[in-house]
Amino acid sequence: MKEKIGVYICHCGGNISDYVDVEKVRDVVEKEEGVVLSKTTMFACADSAQKEIVNDIKENNLDAIVVASCSPKLHLSTFRNVAERAGLNPYNYVQANIREQCSWAHTDKPKEATEKAIRIVRACVGRVRYSEALEPFTIPAANIALIIGAGVAGMRSAISLADMGTHVYLIEKSHFIGGRVAQMGELFSTDEKGEEIISDLYDEIKKRDKIQLFTGAEVVSVSGSVGDYKAQINIRPRYIVPDCDMNKLKEAIAECKTEIPDEFNFGLTQKKVIYKAYENCRPEIPAIEKDRFNPDQKFLEKYKDCIDLEQKTETLNVNTGTVILSTGFDPYEPEDGEYGYKKAENVITLQQLKRLIELSNGKLEYNNREIKNIVYVYCVGSRQKEGENKYCSRYCCTAAIHAALLCRKKFDSVRGFHLYRDIRTYGKHELLFDEVSRQGDIFFRFNEDESPVVETANGKLQVKFRDILTNNEEVAIEPDLVVLVTGMIPRKDSSTVAGILKTPVGSDKFFNEVHPKLRPVETVIDGMYICGTCQGPKNITESITSSLSAAAKSNSLINKGEIELEPTIIRIDPEACEWCDKCAEICPFDSITKTEYSPDGQKGKTIALVNESTCKGCGMCAPVCPTDAIDIIGYTNNEIESMIDGLIKEV
Amino acid sequence: MMNNNMNSPEQISTNKLEYDVLVIGGGIAGQEASLNLANNGFKVLMVEKDLSIGGKMIHLSKVFPTLDCSACIATPKISETARNPNITIMTYSEVEDIKRNGNGLKAMVIEKPRYVKADLCTGCPICEEKCPVVVEDEYNYGLTGRKAAFIPFDLASPRIAAIDIENCTLCGACERACPPNAIDFSMEKKEFELSVKSVIIATGFELFPAEKKKEYGFGQFKNVIHSMQMDRLLAPTRPFNNVLRPSDGRMPDNIAYVLCTGSRDLSVGNPICSQICCMYSIKQAQLLLGALPMTDVTIYYIDIRAFGKGFDEFYEQGKSMGVEFIKGKIAKIEEKENGNLTLKYEDFENGGKTVEADHDLVVLSVGILPNKDVSGFFKSEPIALDIHQYVKQEDELMSPAKTSIEGVFVAGTSSGPMDIPDSILSAGAASAEAAAFIRSLK
């Protein structure tokens, strides 16, 4: 039992002391059993306060400390380090949260907030009184990362990790790597070509032995825990014989007549069922959409050296230290009739326009009509008042303006009319906005409550709207093409991945980070990271920035070959345990199995065994144990009882 | 020299230093990059020009879009940086003449004298009390005064005193009063020769000087303040207990925000958008409605750029709390006798007519400008800057942290406007690139 306890009560500037009478808390707590020193401090986390605590511990031989301040999520490790620097075991430190739980929660009731603070601090003193000195334990960690999704984010992360010494499994669901970037032609802000970027990244990946790339591959299950995940991956066949004669395969493609919509061109064109994503795609080997392929026997016989429909899905089991999710986004697909989409003629999406620009030569044409005037309608599928997508898609203002500039550059006299809510060409992208305005494109602002109407009237495409910038005047334009500036949405299949990995999604349904500022690429699951557009809309630079950031985090976690874990897990008393299996049943982390216990070589008994690397110390198991055989380290029965005494004692 | 381990300041006897990475700038980007590298086992030297690390973030109130208290989430990082055994911090120091040296890089680091011995000062602040000289406090952006012997600010790291020798009258009051005899007027600048393998530039941004936009009367009209001052007035470490008008100390009841001050404005030579000011203004407006429930807040804007995760939702929240948004460009601000201000603006929503509106406090949402110090670091082999004078990203799409010099990377707002989340991510990218680069040297 600790008998020389120091207590510090923090003002947190005014964050706490504006509502909680910290002096009063100090006066009361000072009288608690075992408390030999108690002080208030303006900022407990400030450099000088930390120094002071270290000195106090040393001078007064304190054997435990409590800091009553903010959430332990923020400063637990700060003050554990303070304890450690003073030679005190860090687990003889307990943090009382009197900010989030008192001052911020009860701004209207300062008296009660103070009383609650007193109780909380007393409880923490009660807990620290019975605290034990603990040592963190280490588990081995494989310096291996599994990256799911080989778009730009996943590929760039793989290259970076390999260069930092990590072995990488990079798996891509499609038969071709690159994700969306290859589809987007010339890109802002550098006018590089998407396809070229992807080929370059592929070459870089091929140069590195440390990266193993699998296409047509999908994760079907993940088990284990940080440092030692086990993933099962299914690899779908391409139905092409490895290393076959490419010329012969080309012949086969030429002869094959079955065509299906080409989703690489967003349905603007058709492709063969034996296909490449695009001419220069990587890997360069074609693949077959088997479900849509009904060749006759003669054809199969003729090309049996190239085509093998008997190929089976293979399974690959890998061990990995960390998992990085980079599964990307889907472009928003407007509903039928949304701004005339699929109802009025010549209404397309921004992604279709980008393909159209790529597919056109000298003249911009759609439906056999030369395009001279384009109306762009912004925020389609984003910033919805009624719909699900409340968020702004971030990339689309800039992408639309860049596309408008491309049209002007590549084709003669194409004019743009932009119907927007706010133009969000933030940062240096503003120059593109200036440029397109200078070149003569015209901007109209519409009100979200009065969206533009796109329809075919008298055989002509027409857009009607009220322009806020000219006194809400009604304007009608008859363009050749309407481009819906569509946003980004979470991939349709991302819930499958989320289900397998148990990674949470936010209210916008994108994967969610732990904290946007403090831990932007980390998920709540240790060793699982998110990057690129699966976390939220981003342009390429932003996707890459986050993917490199995830690489840095993953690498610093596993590159030492071992990971330090919190010792605050459970302990099973072998004498008391009767193996009823109630604890194993309730554990949300599947951390309890059974083992034989035979202390002196005699015939033993079956008892519960805890997996130390997956147990989170959540405590679910302790109350269900009928024989009270489970103690949570750091929250032992002694500690909890003493906390309760502290909480209920009259103020 | 301040060592990371504050308990045993290691006196460096030689003037030659060797580290894996030099991180220039101790703002949020510099801290994040240093911590990533240190946790990867690299030895990092952080050189900070100011008396304390922390950058702009440590002085902010709450931060969008989550409204976390800025100091509360900044201090754990600062503390972690200051205590990490692989990170050494030199404050009040500057870098000169970075040049190639075989595989690596060489630089001069100059530690300016703070006239207080770091290992002796306890931060008691007796010197501050005794010092008779009062000057403007730069950490409160001129809202309050400080002494010539002073502790920079409460959350400073290191939290020790310094003497502002420019304003010091050499009266010796502090020297006589200092209990541990930490004050030493004979201190001189020290020069160190540094060899490193890689450099990360994280020197941050400059605030647009509001007085440059003459039409808005900053510096002339008392009740025109800039947004960084407002963030100070709202912070938990705020100088006064409430938000008050400078002219008469009255609580304002009709506040105006002027967005795009010094941004998107060729007349002041800055055509780009600063990317953060729409959002921080909406943040401040929300905080003001909380602090002064009877007050009206109007935001005059061109476009509201709420583009990041959770940002547009934050904007909508601002609207629903009652913040008024007017699409209008402020042409001129005039002062009335009672200190109130008349804003003349082009009302875009009403055909672009010029309209007038009265407010009793005006906040200029100043934009951000590049920190021009960077070119001074590289005298022998100049570093490429972009047309706006930010550090040029040589491979913007695929390696956003790369600069024109091999082994030199850029993090945070040194390469362009960014909010805190983006600064942290970009620091992560810079650290990954630096780690891979160093490994490639072996």
Ligand SMILES: Cc1cc2nc3c(=O)[nH]c(=O)nc-3n(C[C@H](O)[C@H](O)[C@H](O)COP(=O)(O)OP(=O)(O)OC[C@H]3O[C@@H](n4cnc5c(N)ncnc54)[C@H](O)[C@@H]3O)c2cc1C
């Ligand atoms: C019309 C349009 C134009 C654009 N123009 C530009 C521009 O000019 N400049 C710019 O900077 N940005 C532009 N962008 C944004 C850019 O496309 C994205 O920033 C970028 O694609 C994001 O890359 P990513 O790797 O995160 O995702 P993606 O490109 O979507 O890649 C994700 C990859 O993961 C794979 N995957 C998904 N699920 C799984 C799974 N379960 N298992 C295995 N693999 C999986 C996918 O098949 C895909 O290959 C544009 C976007 C659009 C829609």
Ligand SMILES: Cc1cc2nc3c(=O)[nH]c(=O)nc-3n(C[C@H](O)[C@H](O)[C@H](O)COP(=O)(O)OP(=O)(O)OC[C@H]3O[C@@H](n4cnc5c(N)ncnc54)[C@H](O)[C@@H]3O)c2cc1C
């Ligand atoms: C009024 C205002 C409110 C804001 N509110 C928010 C908000 O609510 N949420 C949000 O996300 N963002 C906000 N921001 C933006 C935020 O401040 C920046 O994103 C962030 O500070 C950038 O961090 P940085 O490290 O790049 O730069 P800085 O914070 O500028 O840090 C740079 C560091 O480098 C040092 N340095 C400079 N030159 C040298 C040199 N020559 N040698 C050595 N060191 C040097 C500086 O002293 C400083 O410590 C706000 C900005 C302002 C102006």
Ligand code: SF4
């Ligand atoms: S980036 Fe522009 S078009 Fe896209 S959702 Fe945001 S405001 Fe709308």
Ligand code: SF4
């Ligand atoms: S403490 Fe939680 S994680 Fe650990 S064994 Fe018990 S129920 Fe499972």
Ligand code: SF4
């Ligand atoms: S210099 Fe001396 S008087 Fe000033 S704060 Fe430091 S110890 Fe106190």
Ligand code: SF4
């Ligand atoms: S962020 Fe908003 S206020 Fe700042 S420059 Fe851009 S548009 Fe103007």
